Amino acid sequence: MSPTDLSPLQRPSGAFAMLAVDQREAMRNMFAEHTDQPVTDDDLRDFKLEAARILSPYASGILIDRQFALDQAIEAGVVDPGCGLIASADHFESAHGELVGEVTIDKLVDPHKYKALGVKALKLLVLYRPDEPAEGRVAMVREFVESCRSAGLISIIEPVSRKPLAGGDFDWNAGILAAAKELGSLGADLYKAEVPFKGQASEDEVRAACAELTQAIDGPWVVLSSGVPEDVFPEAVRWACLEGASGFLSGRAVWASCIGAPDVVESLSTDAVRRLQRLCAVVDDVVSSQRSHA
Numbered sequence: 688m689s690p691t692d693l694s695p696l697q698r699p700s701g702a703f704a705m706l707a708v709d710q711r712e713a714m715r716n717m718f719a720e721h722t723d724q725p726v727t728d729d730d731l732r733d734f735k736l737e738a739a740r741i742l743s744p745y746a747s748g749i750l751i752d753r754q755f756a757l758d759q760a761i762e763a764g765v766v767d768p769g770c771g772l773i774a775s776a777d778h779f780e781s782a783h784g785e786l787v788g789e790v791t792i793d794k795l796v797d798p799h800k801y802k803a804l805g806v807k808a809l810k811l812l813v814l815y816r817p818d819e820p821a822e823g824r825v826a827m828v829r830e831f832v833e834s835c836r837s838a839g840l841i842s843i844i845e846p847v848s849r850k851p852l853a854g855g856d857f858d859w860n861a862g863i864l865a866a867a868k869e870l871g872s873l874g875a876d877l878y879k880a881e882v883p884f885k886g887q888a889s890e891d892e893v894r895a896a897c898a899e900l901t902q903a904i905d906g907p908w909v910v911l912s913s914g915v916p917e918d919v920f921p922e923a924v925r926w927a928c929l930e931g932a933s934g935f936l937s938g939r940a941v942w943a944s945c946i947g948a949p950d951v952v953e954s955l956s957t958d959a960v961r962r963l964q965r966l967c968a969v970v971d972d973v974v975s976s977q978r979s980h981a
Contacts, residue, residue, distance in 0.1 A: 691841055691876045695771040695807040696748040701978060702970035703909045703934030705748035706941060706963065708735045709775040711755065712786050721947030732756050734951065736765050738942050741955045743770040745963045750775060750810055750936060753796050761804050771807040773843065776831065783852055790814055792831055798838035808841035815866035818851035824870060832874045845879040846870050860884060864899055871904035878908040879936050885914045886923030894926045901931030912937030917944060921969050928973035935966060
């Protein structure tokens with residue numbers, strides 16, 4: 688691990704409380720559940736920009752995608768100055784019956800260009816499938832980490848556990864740990880992990896699995912909220928932090944239920960802010976306590 692300064696993405700406590708609005712076609716599908724009309728690119732862009740404007744003052748970092756909103760967010764200045772801007776550096780392709788079935792590095796996200804525009808970090812999604820060879824994933828992560836390092840940017844990798852393409856039995860939780868063992872020591876500055884059991888097992892089970900992730904990952908790690916029910920996520924974050932995680936980088940648990948609200952801006956300004964503030968309090972409490980006992 689390089690001694691990269693991660694403070695642009697941290698709260699004063701040292702915890703990470705980062706918001707993601709980089710969902711793409713998945714977000715379009717969320718909108719489609721609430722309307723009979725086609726969901727346009729402008730609909731997604733407007734939501735992302737409003738969410739960034741309203742929520743970034745409460746977050747230590749915010750993750751935005753190039754495809755819909757990154758350049759517009761920078762141009763409009765919607766991200767709070769105290770919130771570190773993270774750019775998605777992944778290109779998604781639908782494949783294998785999945786909305787995101789293949790991922791490559793987005794070559795249109797030039798690290799040096801975005802560094803000059805104020806971006807603090809890049810993020811790369813990595814699909815871990817037990818029946819695909821490790822070499823491709825490892826090479827992609829190494830290339831990504833080096834490109835971030837060359838530009839002086841923080842590198843964040845987000846390995847996610849996926850079913851084998853060949854079908855058959857599949858242990859999703861085993862995939863989370865296997866991905867961490869394979870990719871968690873390749874030099875990324877921050878590792879973004881799925882919550883074991885989607886946070887819906889006993890505290891002992893979730894915490895034991897998080898402790899294994901801490902052992903496997905060489906450096907700080909945070910959790911994402913996809914797949915974890917909104918009301919479960921704060922406790923899942925607490926359990927993960929008690930076992931070595933350093934916070935969260937999540938979107939759905941904060942803003943997903945605002946989509947389809949009669950007044951989306953009002954819902955973001957009240958409900959989503961309240962949820963984000965609660966999560967910040969959780970990570971501050973655990974990380975501060977751990978630091979005081981260190």
